Amino acid sequence: MRFRCKRADLSQAVGVVASAVPARTSVPILQNIKVTAADGELTLTATDLEMGLRYSVRDVGIQKSGAAVLPAQKLNQIVRDIRDDEVKFDVDGKLCSIEIEGGQFKLTGADPQDFPQFPEFDEKKAVRINVDDFRDMVRKTAFAVSSEPSRYALTGVLFVIRENEARMVGTDGKRLAYAKKKIKGGPRDEVKVIVPPKALHLVEKIIAEGDEEIAFEFEETQMKAKTSAGTLFARLVEGSFPNYEDVIPGDPDKKVQVNPGELEYRLRLATSMTDDKSRAVKFQLSKDKLKLFARRITGEAGEASHEVAVKYAGPDFEISFNPDFFIDFLKVVAGGRPDVADSEADTKVEARAEAKADKAKGKKAAKEEKPKAPPPEPVEAPSTITLDLRDKLTAGVIRAGRDYIYLVMPLTIDV
């Protein structure tokens, strides 16, 4: 195999597929990226067997087509470090040489025959979803899943697609995030699968500039997604997902309207005075007033008490919540993404290479190298959200617009 291509394109593609390379594995070949050159196109593949990515680079000058399997981390580092605009690859058997102006690298790879095959995407079965809708639903729900591997079903995001509507639900058993979207078309038979959040994030990675839709194909145990440049496959999470519609409590008699930014700000202030591991903030409601109260009895003891102006006409009422659950949601409402527990050290290979590249070139150069996937649409934060409450044992229901619902179970406190 012999080809010549733009370094920036290659670097971006390697960066994308490297996120599917397992950080640790007992199957050594999986720590490689498979590179195939044919028909003016370079195809890169990586997998940890649970999921995999394929990503193509176009307009490549191919002198001799063929395939190679190259160590992911080294490859990623090399294509990030070099400054030439163009690189030349020459692969003979397992031996690969990468040539740039005034120098070369030699790498030993593995036999392409031994690399797992990538499943084909069947266009006939494709279900399509708008890129922005998809991104928005992932952002609104994926953060809420459980990071506890023993709670299988809850480690995934429930993804439902039916005629004219798509939904995603994430829950860890204590809070639940539920987002829906109107879509055009959609399958006649409802699709209902549980997808690992990492797979959803990988789908986001293969979205290229100008992509309007993502095509999905669902099989019994796996999902595939396809964009103009890339394909993903991922094993679905098995198990039964709680019936998300049933857990939304009916007839709340206490309805609060509040500005999300204000609530987030006050909650953060109160949170500084909760216990580290036991985070409880008391919500005290009275006419048009919400008082947040936190107390810390261990370590540096103290208290915090803050007021938020709200619209509320119900009876005086008191209930406690873990403020982190609220803050996660409020961050999303403000257009951000809460930190997701990095349960599987997923992007470690990439991160490591990035760190090395940073060192090699200094931070500034590395910043410019960031893959140029289009930035998500800026989200306009709503000026009010509603919080519905019933009693001290029932979930609080927060709504931001009609299509985004978030449930938080309260804390009950002995005394």
Place this chain on the structure above:
Amino acid sequence: MPPIRVLDNSVVNLIAAGEVLERPASAVKELIENALDAGATRVEVEFEDGGRRLIRVTDDGAGMGPEDLALAFLPHATSKLAAVADLAEIRSFGFRGEALASIAEVARARIVSRPRGTESAHELEAEAGKIGAVKPSASPEGTTIEAWDLFGNIPARRKFLKTSPVEAAHIGDVVTRFALSRPDVRFELRGDSIPIATMSPVEDIADRIGHYFGKELRQALVKVDAQARGIRLRGYVARPTFTVNNTRLQFTWVNGRWVRDKVLFRSIIEAYSDLVMVRRAPAVFLFVDIEPRDIDVNVHPAKVEIRFANSSRVHDFVRDEIRGRLMAGGVPQQFVPKDAWSSFVQRTPDERRNERQQELMEFFTRPADTPVFFTPPPGKSAFAEPRDIPPGVQDPTPPMRPMASGGRAYQLHDAYLIEEVPGGLNVIDQHALHERILYYRIRSRVLAHDVARQRLLVPSIVRDSGREKVIAAARPLLDRLGFEIEEFGPGALAIHAAPDWIGTKDPAGIVRDILMDFDTANPGRAADDALDHFIATCACKAAIKAGERLAPEEVRALLEDRVRIDHSQTCPHGRPVTLRITLDELEKHFGRK
């Protein structure tokens, strides 16, 4: 020297009885086997006082007429084996005609039986080997056999028995094994008149597995069904994502008989090697069917050990089938790399041998009289805490104070933290440290009645059939710890709220582990002591384990939290947390001083 005598017949019988009947659960096993041999579709087991006072097994099987009944208690009376040639073709559980004779030898025994399709029932009693006369009686179709005051006439043996909850747990284990192997039969178990388990007939053993061990395991099951060269392997294996800390969820049956067999056990270990973490054990429920002539079931009086005529063939077949299913179910079929299997082979033979030996050791050194569901195996695991160190022992080396400016710290081997401190360095066991921090935190909150309970959207269900008493005894403590729990049918609990300090851990998993440990806690302990022990257990379960990789911020947070522990307080298990190495020692070692 006393003259040689031919042993009195009843002495011979007594010795033989001791071999077949080790404990009440062995009698239960023999009686259930007889019921199943008689074609029962419904088996009821009752016991009192751990089976010492009474064992009663009732079935709806073929039954016995008066003539058969008269022979039933006689040694070597069996309807199942006519001649030696038959031995090679044994398909029934029984064939020696020893069980009823043995029971009659060591207990007051009574049989009431009415053959299917007849109108009259008869009964027969026996005590200490003396058989009474067959008398007319009344009963529904089928057979009831009772054993009263088991081992009453052998005080030595009776003394050897464990407390009745332990014996009851053994009986529970026996019933569980049958219930798992015969989903078509209805089983009922009652102890001291309290219903313990009722198993209606189901299509598939997966349903019973789910009933006994929970939905999570049920969902992790992968079906196995393969046949080759005279061996058939059926059943379920759990995906490697579901593991427990010992081999208690590994069930194997050969020709319907529950067995503990090294060959099968080794196949399982090898099939899962590389797929489960060290010291975690998978769950399997496997039935091997093989020509009766290819096994010898006659090597152990209770027939729980067997010998395969061609053990390596069985071993390889079972291992490869399980492995194949795991790889097929665990990864998309078309995506199995050629060398997923070879990665197993690639481990050095020494590595594999060591691992396997260790696991085998753990399996077979578990004292035979430890009931499987009752006690975890003696804590050999790296992070099991040595419970026998009395509480109140101080950490021998108080750690050096961290650097004022915050010295550098790293995690090594996903298990230890290395920290730079003035005058040297600290090596810290991450699990021990986190456990201790949690212990103090939880304790101060529990004592202050300041536990916040995080309510759950959907209750988490824990099933632990056969252990209602343990659950009942543990409830007040679980409650004080901050679990809000409700009974959810026999042997099941619904968790509605969990203490918030468990963080993201699975509440059901923690409760299950606590219940498991609860038995080992000395029940006679004062409540406060028990609570303390309990908190220590919770802290241990909730703490970061060895093998968990921590982000640099997590390492820092953990070390910072340490400052909050008041070192004058006693530590939970007395296990050291920190190893201090001074610069002085380092310098000496490298010949700089």
